Amino acid sequence: MTLALYVPRASVVHRLPAGAKLLALAALSVLVFAVPTWPVVCGALATVLLVGLVAARLPAATLLRQARAVLWWLVGLFVLHWLLSDALTGAVTVLRLLALVLAAAVVTATTRVTEMVAVVERILRPLEGLGIRPARIGLVIAMTLRFIPLIAERADRIREAQAARGGSLRGLRALTTAVVPLLVQVLQLAHTVSEALDARGADDVPVRRGPRAA
Amino acid sequence: MKTKDLAYIALFAAITAVLGLVPAVQVGPVPITAQTLGVMLAGSILGARRGFLSQALFLVLVAIGLPLLASGAGGLAVFAGPTAGYLVSWPIAAFVVGLLTERFWSRYNLAWGVLANVVGGIVVIYLIGVPVLAAVANLSPKAAIVSGAVPFLIGDTIKAVVAAAIAVQVRRSYPVIERPQRAVAQL
Incomplete structure (x- = not known):
């Protein structure tokens, strides 16, 4: 895409x-x-x-x-x-x-998107006093862009798993059998990614680069 | 703000983006999309502060030129269009949903969840979106309400119930607003 x-x-x-x-x-x-x-x-x-x-x-x-x-x-x-x-x-x-x-x-x-990101960082700089760290914008954007295909991929996997068990994803039951498991999975994934970033020192240095792989 | 919070914020910005892949139904000027479901989920799963930031981040991504809105719209053009008010209201809506959810947290169930989503995810969005629509499009208040609020009530109510049902179950298995009791990140 x-x-x-x-x-x-x-x-x-x-x-x-x-x-x-x-x-x-x-x-x-x-x-x-x-x-x-x-x-x-x-x-x-x-x-x-x-x-x-x-x-x-x-x-x-x-x-x-x-x-x-x-x-x-x-x-x-x-x-x-x-x-x-x-x-x-x-x-x-x-x-x-x-x-x-x-x-x-x-x-x-x-x-270019990268130039826009730089402008966003510059605009947010006066807000630094409020606990916002503009330098992390790039990191968060990179994470979001990685999560988008990842969520779609996880959704496919759950759909296949349900189909293999003969389940269908129609109606309200899909909430319990597909959407909630998907959300819990990606929340855990986000937690794991954050631990991996912390292990590489993301929480003490202002990070400018995104994660290389999630 | 910890790295974990940043990851959750990025995740819910991504969830709103993925919901944009669900085809939008064009009814008059403002399309019906699944994306406000993402707004409600962000508030009711992450809480006020992180919910707000996740949807603000989503708007930043749209503004810097990524086609993440339903039907592949994006770029600064959407903030000049008639639906700008609805978009800008999303972070505020997520904040209000989150605020109410945090208030109800100890006794959170479907009914409280629906209440939080209706107030934050419907009332707040209309309160900001409709006046902006009227101003940008030079419409009378009545015409703006007829074209910018009435067609969405049913769909938005369904989304409020669905988001609350999801949030109730996620709260049971992976509560983010309260600190999880056990170590849960075992993938």
Whole structure:
């Protein structure tokens, strides 16, 4: 399973620091909500498309996929506004949302996950006083990404074990025979992983690297 | 916070992600997904603090560009969309579920579990999700409630009961909120 929405390209937009792109995105959303007029919203949409398709050379399919996710919702919203108020307000609201969704998609497609993690660590640094250790973010993210396929794998194994005993996983009984055992298994697994990490000194040094294997 | 807590937090972020593989049913603007089951489970198995952090971590993973939401959505785009309020409410919902679960812990059973999940996992999510939907989509409060809350009540109630039933059994065999009495990590 490919786990990233990043689209590699050699472009100016890709090379921009992640923090700058996130700030630009925030500024854009403030702008289109503060000044919801025709020229501003259309200008924002055109700028986003120019930056995404021309400057960053992203394939149109990348942006289309994100637009399709909200398409029906946007159409419904437009109709609702048309019926309740007027078509112009509806069009501005819909185009504003479309511009923001596409802008966010451009930032996501042009920024590596590792760069985003670095930004998250930087944002969380002021919270260090509250007992949050930003340096551990990378470790926790690595653990999560390892757990996702692991849970799916354990679920398959339990399903096979039940099938071998002639049990079926239908209805409420599946809660007791499959879901609860699965949860207990993965909780024990998480505990074991944490012990393994502690044995390697994860609890006293701020860890920057994820576990090599779980 | 011990490494064990970090592992549990990572685990429940992963569980919410895996529940995203269950196909979502699109009803109007907001999809019905199995992922709020993960939110309720995080609160009722890990408690308030770790439940909150696990779902916050899940949102961080979505924001940095992993397609972990139901139907493979992800990236910053979802936080600009109409369902942003529902997403952002998840850590808070898990926190409230956890808080109530901890309060009920000594006499926790299906009924208390359902109560905690309904208050934290339904009321809190709607209280945050619906106003944001109304604001982002320029909808009247009534239209927002009709399109953003009513279609989900039945499904969410079922999820609250299922999550409570699971939590009751997990509490019996592997309690995380209370320190386990015996050494249990024998794999």
